[in-house]
Amino acid sequence: MIDELKKEIEKVKKGFLQEIDQILSKEDLKKLRDKYTSRKNGILTEFMHNLKKASKELRPIAGQTINELKLIIEDKFKETEKTLISKVYGRVDYSLPEFDFSVGYSHILSNILTKIEDIFLNSGYEIAYGFEVESEYNNFTALNIPEHHPARDEHDTFFIKDFENTILRTHTSPVQIRYMNEHKPPIKIISPGKVFRKDEPDATHTPVFTQVEGLLIDKDINFSHLKGTLESFIKSFFGENINVRFRPGYFPFTEPSAEVDISCFLCFGKDQDCKICKGTGWLEILGSGMVHPKVLLNCNINPEEYSGFAFGMGVERIALLKYGIPDIRMFYENDIRFLSQFG
Numbered sequence: 001m002i003d004e005l006k007k008e009i010e011k012v013k014k015g016f017l018q019e020i021d022q023i024l025s026k027e028d029l030k031k032l033r034d035k036y037t038s039r040k041n042g043i044l045t046e047f048m049h050n051l052k053k054a055s056k057e058l059r060p061i062a063g064q065t066i067n068e069l070k071l072i073i074e075d076k077f078k079e080t081e082k083t084l085i086s087k088v089y090g091r092v093d094y095s096l097p098e099f100d101f102s103v104g105y106s107h108i109l110s111n112i113l114t115k116i117e118d119i120f121l122n123s124g125y126e127i128a129y130g131f132e133v134e135s136e137y138n139n140f141t142a143l144n145i146p147e148h149h150p151a152r153d154e155h156d157t158f159f160i161k162d163f164e165n166t167i168l169r170t171h172t173s174p175v176q177i178r179y180m181n182e183h184k185p186p187i188k189i190i191s192p193g194k195v196f197r198k199d200e201p202d203a204t205h206t207p208v209f210t211q212v213e214g215l216l217i218d219k220d221i222n223f224s225h226l227k228g229t230l231e232s233f234i235k236s237f238f239g240e241n242i243n244v245r246f247r248p249g250y251f252p253f254t255e256p257s258a259e260v261d262i263s264c265f266l267c268f269g270k271d272q273d274c275k276i277c278k279g280t281g282w283l284e285i286l287g288s289g290m291v292h293p294k295v296l297l298n299c300n301i302n303p304e305e306y307s308g309f310a311f312g313m314g315v316e317r318i319a320l321l322k323y324g325i326p327d328i329r330m331f332y333e334n335d336i337r338f339l340s341q342f343g
């Protein structure tokens with residue numbers, strides 16, 4: 001009788017040691033533990049249960065044998081818990097080629113846009129979006145660019161066939177009109193987006209490019225606010241050591257208007273043959289001005305009560321300058337060797 005039990009226990013032990021040797025996951029280890037030690041119908045529990053049926057004389061020796069098995073099983077579980085991880089990794093074949101885990105990254109233009117947006121969001125601006133398909137009214141007329149105004153010809157416009165007065169927006173400035181028509185001042189927005197012009201692609205032109213528009217309208221806003229805002233933006237974006245220059249300019253929707261230049265960060269005006277500033281020491285980066293009273297009136301805002309400034313910049317141009325990229329088309333050719341440099 002006791003010999004039979006011992007034989008059986010030996011069989012169970014052998015089976016158990018084989019099974020636990022195959023275990024490669026915590027889940028399987030738990031299943032095996034249940035199989036042997038579960039209070040309900042674990043193999044060990046059943047042995048203990050049957051022990052009650054054994055005769056008085058046999059019981060101690062049978063109990064001891066079962067206990068020995070129990071200790072072996074418990075020890076082995078403890079050991080396996082500790083060694084499971086190294087066991088699993090031990091099975092990795094390091095000679096296999098690696099998986100390609102490369103994750104994508106955002107495009108250089110998106111990176112620049114995010115940086116511009118962050119700077120303005122931190123100063124309390126909101127982001128507003130317009131539409132790429134626009135009315136001629138929003139894109140030109142409401143911005144004080146009447147029909148036959150030469151500025152319309154400068155913006156070589158894509159017209160939408162069969163839709164009168166409907167175009168692809170040539171700049172982000174119509175977002176000013178949309179926003180002012182729908183919101184009362186104070187207004188403090190920037191608006192990034194694609195714009196379209198019928199330009200032949202070359203090193204500095206593409207028919208689609210990206211702009212960021214800015215608009216601030218409130219009581220008592222003057223040119224100093226515009227100057228301070230743009231100076232602080234430029235220094236955050238390009239660096240504290242960059243100088244900013246405002247030059248008189250002309251845009252129909254602002255009066256006065258200013259073109260804004262930054263000091264050349266490549267040669268600081270010291271290289272007559274500088275690749276990017278051509279020896280002038282300055283780089284033009286955006287257009288700006290005080291919003292024209294006519295534009296405010298077109299949006300039912302009283303210019304006697306409110307004033308504001310606006311600005312617009314080309315994102316590709318900023319990226320070209322910042323990184324000394326020679327050709328705007330490189331942004332769109334999707335050559336990973338080029339794009340991955342800015343990941």
Ligand code: DAH
Nearest residue numbers: 171173287288289310311312
């Ligand atoms: N919309 C102008 C352009 O595309 C850029 C611009 C200039 C926007 C002056 C403005 C501004 O808001 O005030 O050339």
